[in-house]
Amino acid sequence: QADAAADAAADAEAKTELETPAAPLDPAEARRAAELAELREIEAEEERR
Structure with missing residues (x-):
């Protein structure tokens, strides 16, 4: 299960990078992106499951 969670994390990070080409300067936006x-x-x- 650890591998599946790691894969999901990698997938989520890849999607986040695609959707946000530049890192948000606003800390609230950065937090929101991390939460998403x-x-x-x-x-x-x-x-x-």
């Missing part, structure tokens, strides 16, 4: 990536990771993990 984490949410995608959790949802991807749930789909695998």
Whole structure:
């Protein structure tokens, strides 16, 4: 399961990089992007079950 979580994290990071070409300067935006990536990771993990 650790591998699946790592794959989901990598997938979420890849999607985040594609959707946000430049790193947000606003700390709130950066936090929001990180939360969205984490949410995608959790949802991807749930789909695998």
